[in-house]
Amino acid sequence: MDKLLNLFVSSGIYQIQWGQAVMIAVGLLLLFLAIKKNFEPLLLVPIGFGGIMANIPEAGLALSAVENAVHLGGPEVLEQLANILGISSADPKAIKEAYALTSQAKHLEITQLAIDAGFNNGMLYNFYLVSIASGAAPLLIFMGVGAMTDFGPLLANPKTLFLGAAAQFGIFATVLGAVGLTALGVMDFSIQDAAAIGIIGGADGPTAIYVASLLAPHLLGAIAVAAYSYMALVPMIQPPIMRWLTTEDERKLAMTQLRPVSKNEKIFFPLLLLILVAMLLPDAAPLLGMFCFGNLMRECGVVERLSDTSQNALINIVTIFLGLSVGSKLSADKFLDLNTLGILMLGMVAFGIGTACGVLMAKGMNRLSSTPINPLIGSAGVSAVPMAARVSNKLGLEANSQNFLLMHAMGPNVAGVIGSAVAAGVMIKFVG
Amino acid sequence: MASSDLVTEGVTLMVFGMGFVFVFLTLLVLVTNLMSKVVTKYAPDVQPQPAASKAIPAAAGPTTDQSQITAVITAAIHQYRAQHKK
Numbered sequence: 381m382d383k384l385l386n387l388f389v390s391s392g393i394y395q396i397q398w399g400q401a402v403m404i405a406v407g408l409l410l411l412f413l414a415i416k417k418n419f420e421p422l423l424l425v426p427i428g429f430g431g432i433m434a435n436i437p438e439a440g441l442a443l444s445a446v447e448n449a450v451h452l453g454g455p456e457v458l459e460q461l462a463n464i465l466g467i468s469s470a471d472p473k474a475i476k477e478a479y480a481l482t483s484q485a486k487h488l489e490i491t492q493l494a495i496d497a498g499f500n501n502g503m504l505y506n507f508y509l510v511s512i513a514s515g516a517a518p519l520l521i522f523m524g525v526g527a528m529t530d531f532g533p534l535l536a537n538p539k540t541l542f543l544g545a546a547a548q549f550g551i552f553a554t555v556l557g558a559v560g561l562t563a564l565g566v567m568d569f570s571i572q573d574a575a576a577i578g579i580i581g582g583a584d585g586p587t588a589i590y591v592a593s594l595l596a597p598h599l600l601g602a603i604a605v606a607a608y609s610y611m612a613l614v615p616m617i618q619p620p621i622m623r624w625l626t627t628e629d630e631r632k633l634a635m636t637q638l639r640p641v642s643k644n645e646k647i648f649f650p651l652l653l654l655i656l657v658a659m660l661l662p663d664a665a666p667l668l669g670m671f672c673f674g675n676l677m678r679e680c681g682v683v684e685r686l687s688d689t690s691q692n693a694l695i696n697i698v699t700i701f702l703g704l705s706v707g708s709k710l711s712a713d714k715f716l717d718l719n720t721l722g723i724l725m726l727g728m729v730a731f732g733i734g735t736a737c738g739v740l741m742a743k744g745m746n747r748l749s750s751t752p753i754n755p756l757i758g759s760a761g762v763s764a765v766p767m768a769a770r771v772s773n774k775l776g777l778e779a780n781s782q783n784f785l786l787m788h789a790m791g792p793n794v795a796g797v798i799g800s801a802v803a804a805g806v807m808i809k810f811v812g
Numbered sequence: 813m814a815s816s817d818l819v820t821e822g823v824t825l826m827v828f829g830m831g832f833v834f835v836f837l838t839l840l841v842l843v844t845n846l847m848s849k850v851v852t853k854y855a856p857d858v859q860p861q862p863a864a865s866k867a868i869p870a871a872a873g874p875t876t877d878q879s880q881i882t883a884v885i886t887a888a889i890h891q892y893r894a895q896h897k898k
Contacts, residue, residue, distance in 0.1 A: 534844075535844065535848060538840075538841045538844040538845055538848075539841065541837045541838075541840055541841050541844075542834075542837065542838075542841070544837065545833050545834050545837040545838075548830070548833050549830060551829075552825065552826035552829050552830050553826070555822050555825055555826060555829075556819075556822045556823065556826055558822075559818045559819050559821070559822035560819065560822070562818055563816065563818060563819050570818075571818060571821050571822065571825070574822060575825065641848075642851060642852065642855075642856060642857035643857055644851045644855050644857065645847065645848050645851045645852075648847050648851060649844065649847070652840075652843055652844065652847055653840065656836070656839060656840060656843065660836060660839070661832070661836065795837070798837070798840070799833055799837060802832070802833050802836050802837070803829060803833050806825075806828065806829045806832050806833065807825070807829065810824075810825055810828065810829070811821075811825065
């Protein structure tokens, strides 16, 4: 009978807290959106599943060895931990607070103690350390994106880089929104948090995760989920804004055929971009460096195998680990608070403002430029490759069935990737 | 006081950030244009591909003159059979 009771006490049914139950429901919701509604399934399936696994009671898959020791350890283990930290009470909450405040050297000592006591890092926590805390996964994904990107349309019409710049206004406006809310006392964000939230407006998953892991690791789960959900919602968020800001005639505008771009130009471009980054903004070098490397492998034509691996096999492997690691950050105590709601809301605003600024910039350029520029391609300046460009194409075809904007919109689209990486570099430089 | 500091910081970040993004991308536009000019002048591609890829769909697209294609194929078959007859 005692054994039966023991089994029940250690079971999930007995141990589950309401927060974990809610988070498992959130994980299931993400899986539903991915499988049934086809929202960025490549990411939301691993994220949703990781989120469910992270909230399995007592398993501690997403916890470090120390957290596991605090959570599961007996009184004597807690006593030892409290001793090292130099606090009198062996209360788990007090230990966690003291632990957060101590130096790295102390952290190491305590981790050692936890391991001696027989506690280990959870599986998902290890994934997180290797893929996100090290910065490796977002950067490898950026390399793959570089290997998939064709800069041809951009090189044929370099002016479209300005559209990629204008759309980044959404990022900075959102930063202002986040600090504004904090100033009004509605939310509680530091300037680092605000910067990491703003990057959602760049509509670029790996960039958002990279910046969040450096500036605001505690918000990473919410930021990644917001970024990927809104990327999936691009075809719903953008069109109303685009229609509202343009006239029927502007949408009908056809653009001149792009000139052919030579192979040499495509080889030189990533090198040029790399040198410019090295000279002006070394903080963006990890992101843009990997991006340029991937693109050079694609265009140089002599490392077909490497290019093929980085845009297929490697990016898939990394995506699995990245998704599970992001999921590990969906634990109840970090996700279920008012700030998450704020992040979801601000992310949406960031997207809208970015889209609007791109369209307005394109309208302005159309007035000044000698060749016509359809304002619809401006919205593609938020990255979200290639979804945003497809939206521009679709709206163009609606207004004029002969108006194919896809290739024209790919220019600002890849410019948006460069723009948001530059914006990320600026953020890391100023507030990192 | 602290909150107004935060807002000032946010505004500074916005002005500098946006300014820097524009400066960077403007420079990129300039050097890209320059690079394209230099490359097309000193190291132009040999470009038989675009002409060829345009020619093929043009021939395959309008399939009205089937008779000509049939004639060519028939002639080829005849020639092949003539050569390989023992």
